[in-house]
Amino acid sequence: xxxxxxxAMVGISWLALTLATLAHATWLALFIAPTEETMLDVQRIFxxxxxxxxxxxxxxxxxxxASIFYLAWRRSEPxxxxxADAVAIAAAEVTVVYASISLTTGMLWxxxxxGIWWAWDARLTSMLLxxxxxxxxxxxxxxxxxxxxxxxAAALSVFAAIDVPIVFLSIRLWRGxxxxxxxxxxxxxxxxxxxxxxxxxxxxxxxxxxxxxxxxRYALERRRQESEQESAxxxxxxxxxxxx
Amino acid sequence: MSRIxxxxxxxxxxxxxxxxxVFLHLQKDLRLEWRSRDSVVGMLFFALLTxxxxxxxxxxxxxxxxxxxxxxxxxxxxxxxxxxxxxxWTREQRNRVLEAQRLSPAxxxxxxxxxxxxxxxxxxxxxxxxxxxxxxxxxxxxxGQGWMMMLVLPLxxxxxxxxxxxxxxxxLRTRNRELLLPLxxxxxxxxxxxxxxxxxxxxxTGEFDPAHWxxxxxxxxxxxxxxxxxxxxxxxxxx
Amino acid sequence: MNDFYHLHRWVFLNQNGDGSMQAHHLFAAYxxxxxxxxxxxxxxxxxxxQAGKNLHPDLSLNPDTNVEL
Numbered sequence: 001x002x003x004x005x006x007x008a009m010v011g012i013s014w015l016a017l018t019l020a021t022l023a024h025a026t027w028l029a030l031f032i033a034p035t036e037e038t039m040l041d042v043q044r045i046f047x048x049x050x051x052x053x054x055x056x057x058x059x060x061x062x063x064x065x066a067s068i069f070y071l072a073w074r075r076s077e078p079x080x081x082x083x084a085d086a087v088a089i090a091a092a093e094v095t096v097v098y099a100s101i102s103l104t105t106g107m108l109w110x111x112x113x114x115g116i117w118w119a120w121d122a123r124l125t126s127m128l129l130x131x132x133x134x135x136x137x138x139x140x141x142x143x144x145x146x147x148x149x150x151x152x153a154a155a156l157s158v159f160a161a162i163d164v165p166i167v168f169l170s171i172r173l174w175r176g177x178x179x180x181x182x183x184x185x186x187x188x189x190x191x192x193x194x195x196x197x198x199x200x201x202x203x204x205x206x207x208x209x210x211x212x213x214x215x216x217r218y219a220l221e222r223r224r225q226e227s228e229q230e231s232a233x234x235x236x237x238x239x240x241x242x243x244x
Numbered sequence: 245m246s247r248i249x250x251x252x253x254x255x256x257x258x259x260x261x262x263x264x265x266v267f268l269h270l271q272k273d274l275r276l277e278w279r280s281r282d283s284v285v286g287m288l289f290f291a292l293l294t295x296x297x298x299x300x301x302x303x304x305x306x307x308x309x310x311x312x313x314x315x316x317x318x319x320x321x322x323x324x325x326x327x328x329x330x331x332x333w334t335r336e337q338r339n340r341v342l343e344a345q346r347l348s349p350a351x352x353x354x355x356x357x358x359x360x361x362x363x364x365x366x367x368x369x370x371x372x373x374x375x376x377x378x379x380x381x382x383x384x385x386x387x388g389q390g391w392m393m394m395l396v397l398p399l400x401x402x403x404x405x406x407x408x409x410x411x412x413x414x415x416l417r418t419r420n421r422e423l424l425l426p427l428x429x430x431x432x433x434x435x436x437x438x439x440x441x442x443x444x445x446x447x448x449t450g451e452f453d454p455a456h457w458x459x460x461x462x463x464x465x466x467x468x469x470x471x472x473x474x475x476x477x478x479x480x481x482x483x
Numbered sequence: 484m485n486d487f488y489h490l491h492r493w494v495f496l497n498q499n500g501d502g503s504m505q506a507h508h509l510f511a512a513y514x515x516x517x518x519x520x521x522x523x524x525x526x527x528x529x530x531x532x533q534a535g536k537n538l539h540p541d542l543s544l545n546p547d548t549n550v551e552l
Contacts, residue, residue: 026513042505045512052516071478097523104519105512112508132431143424145417151482152414155475159407159432162467166460170435173456174442209520216527223534230538 011215018208025201033198042112049105051203053127055210056098060134060161062214063091067157070150082225085150088157090217092137094210099131122175129167133160245339248272265350269358276335277366283331287324287370292377294320299381309382314444317378318400318437322430325367325404329412330422332363337416346481356476360409367401387450396447396454399461400440406465407433410472414479436464 029047036043066088073081106124111117118124137160141153277283298316302308336342345355375397378384386393408429415424430437439457446454 030513040505042509044509048513048516093523097519101516101519104515108508108512108515112505129431129434132434136428136431140414140424140428143418143420143427144415145419148417148482152479155414155479156428156432158471158475159468162471163432163435166435166464166467170438170460173460174438213520213524213527216524216531220527220531220534223531223538227534227537 007219011212014208014215015212018205018212021201021208022205025198025205028198028201034192034194036192039113042109045105045109045112047198047202048206049102049109050199051206052098052105053102053123054203055206056095056102056127056130057164059091059095059098059210059214060130060164063088063095063134063137063157064161066091067154070154074151081150083222085154086218086221086225087214088150088154089138089141089221090214092134092141092157093217094213095134096131096138097213098206098210099127099134102127103131120175122172125175126168126171129171130164133163133167136160245276248275249339262351262354265354266357266361269355270361271358273332273335273359273362274365277362283328284366284369287328287366288373290327291320291324291370291374294323295374295377295381304382306383310384310387310448311445313378313382313384313448314446315441317374317444318441320374321367321371321401322404322433322437324370325363325408326422326426326429328363328366329405329408330415330425332359332409333412333416342416342480352477352480353473355480356409356413356472360406360472363409364398364402364405367405368398371397371401384448386448388447388454389450390447392447392454392458393444395458396440396443396461399458399465400436400443403436403440403461403465403468404433406469406472407436410476410479413476432468436461439464 025047029044033044033047035041066084069084070081070088073084103124106127107117110119110124137153137156140156141149144152295316298312298319302312304312336345345352375393408425411429411432412425414428415421418424439461443454443457443461446452446457
């Protein structure tokens, strides 16, 4: 049990560090960052919204990498393949969480700043489609037959990861080459440098939180796998008992 | 069915090449469909009904119908494709053909390609008939370059059918097979659907250039056809 | 003037004392983020505890079982 103790200690320290970073980042976002002229305080949603959007584009590729390892290892090293699979499903769920946050904060911001809950603009639509892709991954996991779901999901993961850039490209093409900046003061369009610290700390904090969630979900998945293997082992043992 | 298998066994000795195998699978599906014709007829009727529902929903004038016909066409074809795709694999399950396929040395991707091509032909047939109905119901004539539809129709159909056949195979041993297919197929296909609808609208209204959309469709098809061929063996033997 | 009143003023009203839809939306956005993130983490923790109940750490193969195999 020593190893799990170490994991618990590392986990709790990481969580503490993450929460401290997020607290600092939130404080910067709410009180230190300058108030924007046109949108006033509601613009501060930006400090939570944009890091979440950025991170929701990173986790799909963690899912892809894990899925590829799973496919590569599933025959040759089945036990290692299970760890890859646990990372894959953890990354997919974290993607959906971050995409949900991006959509929710985007909608609240849009409602306050422009009076509309939703616009079929490039960014919101692309994020919605990203969300749909990974929800469909989770649905496949849930609905598919038990022995197969890891392999099928790994295949779907490859499709989804290839689709992500195509989605962004096609929606961009749909809405025009240079979409009107829906959210003024985006990171590439002359952001006020005084906003950078709050922004940077939030990116760091939410990335750390994402890693924490990934690790936590991975631990859960491993526990479930262990429990499944134990019941399979028990079933074998019982059948041996009967055969005696 | 057994006569077909007999023919296949005789042909099998001749068909060692990859495309020979693809052609065999294609022939088998075409022959099976020709016997009952239920899949194509079902698709046709379903697509027609969808078109009528949309007409009742929007009651479009001639100008409006040119704007929306592209969208309606592909929605109708998508729904029609769903009905056919699930059926196309259950056919294989019925006589334990899939087990035989897995044991044989034939390339599994050849089975996929043959079946995808067969589905492509069925849906294309439905498309041609549907296009005819569209022209009648909406008094349509293309204001843009109509010949480009000859590009858009097969590209769009292949995008739907290729992924659709793959995902239908994924759902084979699943409880909620019919539910699963649209749920996993549509999100992946959304960029392709957008492209084919936009390209069709561009051709019908003549208001913008379909070239970008057609290029996107070609890129999409190349990417996903490759992925489907590479991964089919994996999901067929997903145990 | 109880504490809730002051808290409400602190959260929702700006320097000039006028509240806005903006401040409500800002608060709602930040609250939503913490609800979703915290809720998800809590859900995982709960499921982890649930999965632990089904684990039997002292399960081992019965040594008498497969003597003749």
